Amino acid sequence: MSRGARYTVLAVAVAIVLPTVGCDDDEDPQVGAGSDTASGQGDTPSGTVTVLAAASLTESFEELAGQLAREYPDLEVVFSFGPSSGLVEQVISGAPADVLATADPTTMDEAVAADVVDGEPVVFARNALTLAVPAGNPAGVTGLADLADDDLRVAVCEPQVPCGAAAERLLDAAGVTAAPDTLTTDVKEAASLVALGEADAALIYRTDAAAEGDDIETLDVPEADEIVNDYPVALLADAANPDGARAIAGAITGELGRSVLAEAGFLEP
Amino acid sequence: MSRPRRTDDLRVPAGLLIPALVGVAILVLPMLGLVLRAPWSDLPSILTSEAVLTALRLSLTTATAATLVALVCGVPVAWLLARTALPGRSLLRGVVTVPLVLPPVIGGVALLMVFGRRGVIGGWMDETFGVSLPFTTTAVVLAQVFVAMPFLIVAVEGALRTTDRRYEDVAATLGATSWTTFRRVTLPAVAPGVLAGAVLCWARALGEFGATVTFAGSLPGTTRTLPIEAYVAIGAGDSEVAIVLSLLMIVVSVAILVGLRDRWIGSSA
Numbered sequence: 001m002s003r004g005a006r007y008t009v010l011a012v013a014v015a016i017v018l019p020t021v022g023c024d025d026d027e028d029p030q031v032g033a034g035s036d037t038a039s040g041q042g043d044t045p046s047g048t049v050t051v052l053a054a055a056s057l058t059e060s061f062e063e064l065a066g067q068l069a070r071e072y073p074d075l076e077v078v079f080s081f082g083p084s085s086g087l088v089e090q091v092i093s094g095a096p097a098d099v100l101a102t103a104d105p106t107t108m109d110e111a112v113a114a115d116v117v118d119g120e121p122v123v124f125a126r127n128a129l130t131l132a133v134p135a136g137n138p139a140g141v142t143g144l145a146d147l148a149d150d151d152l153r154v155a156v157c158e159p160q161v162p163c164g165a166a167a168e169r170l171l172d173a174a175g176v177t178a179a180p181d182t183l184t185t186d187v188k189e190a191a192s193l194v195a196l197g198e199a200d201a202a203l204i205y206r207t208d209a210a211a212e213g214d215d216i217e218t219l220d221v222p223e224a225d226e227i228v229n230d231y232p233v234a235l236l237a238d239a240a241n242p243d244g245a246r247a248i249a250g251a252i253t254g255e256l257g258r259s260v261l262a263e264a265g266f267l268e269p
Numbered sequence: 270m271s272r273p274r275r276t277d278d279l280r281v282p283a284g285l286l287i288p289a290l291v292g293v294a295i296l297v298l299p300m301l302g303l304v305l306r307a308p309w310s311d312l313p314s315i316l317t318s319e320a321v322l323t324a325l326r327l328s329l330t331t332a333t334a335a336t337l338v339a340l341v342c343g344v345p346v347a348w349l350l351a352r353t354a355l356p357g358r359s360l361l362r363g364v365v366t367v368p369l370v371l372p373p374v375i376g377g378v379a380l381l382m383v384f385g386r387r388g389v390i391g392g393w394m395d396e397t398f399g400v401s402l403p404f405t406t407t408a409v410v411l412a413q414v415f416v417a418m419p420f421l422i423v424a425v426e427g428a429l430r431t432t433d434r435r436y437e438d439v440a441a442t443l444g445a446t447s448w449t450t451f452r453r454v455t456l457p458a459v460a461p462g463v464l465a466g467a468v469l470c471w472a473r474a475l476g477e478f479g480a481t482v483t484f485a486g487s488l489p490g491t492t493r494t495l496p497i498e499a500y501v502a503i504g505a506g507d508s509e510v511a512i513v514l515s516l517l518m519i520v521v522s523v524a525i526l527v528g529l530r531d532r533w534i535g536s537s538a
Binding site (some may be wrong): 082083085086088089093107110154158160161169180181182183185186193196197223249 | 381385386387401403404486487488489490491493500501503504505506507508
């Protein structure tokens, strides 16, 4: 419950904050120029920077923003986490944001093709799937083949979102035709269902399994080592705070990002 | 001639006219925008696609089932509220109408906590009968009943309060039991109110999203109703499908309002 509720609260908070960001921009054409705001000083990025990021990046990016606050005290980072495909759709529809980080290149390519990205996306991390079961594995799941069992409650991501696309490739590679009971719009939802014990098994990223802590156990899936998602990040063409965007993107691709992401279980790019 | 007729007064102060126009624009523009963005040439193929037809079929059957449940259980609740002197009746009315103002997704979380596998009732049902509700079509109906039945109860209670109780008194003095009186006198008298409540309940059930997706999940053919299909489509970057589904829901909503216009909007025009 706490995770789901927290996620909802976050989404609501973002929904409230996003329009505010838009208003600030209008009064602030030279964001980050240094002289127009009380907090601006020299090259230090300031103001608000909005980052749209894949749901699987939730814990890592919040941790990163927390650590970044020491370096850039005047920079406020606002996150909107969700399914990569949905985030790309939001950007194309004109959502006010500065940075986009997706969970696979396919979704980022859509943003690039729609011309909403500034420059080349940079891959900053990689992630692999795992077979997650509730603590104690009450249904006695032994491997991927069990996902075909109609009697098991199985959660898998929508095929259009990166974790679902990866799950499809993994199941193909293993020759398993899964019988999912629900298709979640992002990986966090699938992870929550396992943590709550409502799903017997789910294919989620290793990092999400780690983030759920003791509520989730993972089973070794040899085929999963071969199915790895690249995570690209890009500055957005319509960024209202390009300096802030460069600062946060630099932190994501830089040493700080590497260490935080590695801590969460992401693989090096 | 000398006295201005109140209903025909065209002198509207700007302080009222301008905000009123803004208000109307906020209500009308989104729907107009959908019509403008609609992929008219692809409309037939999207509307007849397997995914849309499956979701439509599921939505129609679940909303109808939910309305039947609401009729069987909701009319008696309305009768209790309108005709008896139960202690704590106002408390009961408050409890019954909470779902009207509760965010549906919260209702879904609550349903999951009660009827989920580790829920108070769900855990017992799972152990005793091996029955588990979440992620089933029954869960969709239950979520819809939770959210939509209050509309029926409120409508029927209103109708009961405005009918002339003397007919019931007469029936009683002629020897009819209270059950016969209810069936033969009360129910026919409030039939239009029951019908209006049922239609409103059905429409609300048809549009239910938050409680359904939280409690029942999203699987094509089993739990993925039209609104969930629209949400999944937009999350997957498939905005054309989302637009077509939205148009479909708007057409249904408008048809219902037109059907009920005398009852709900009045005929002042």
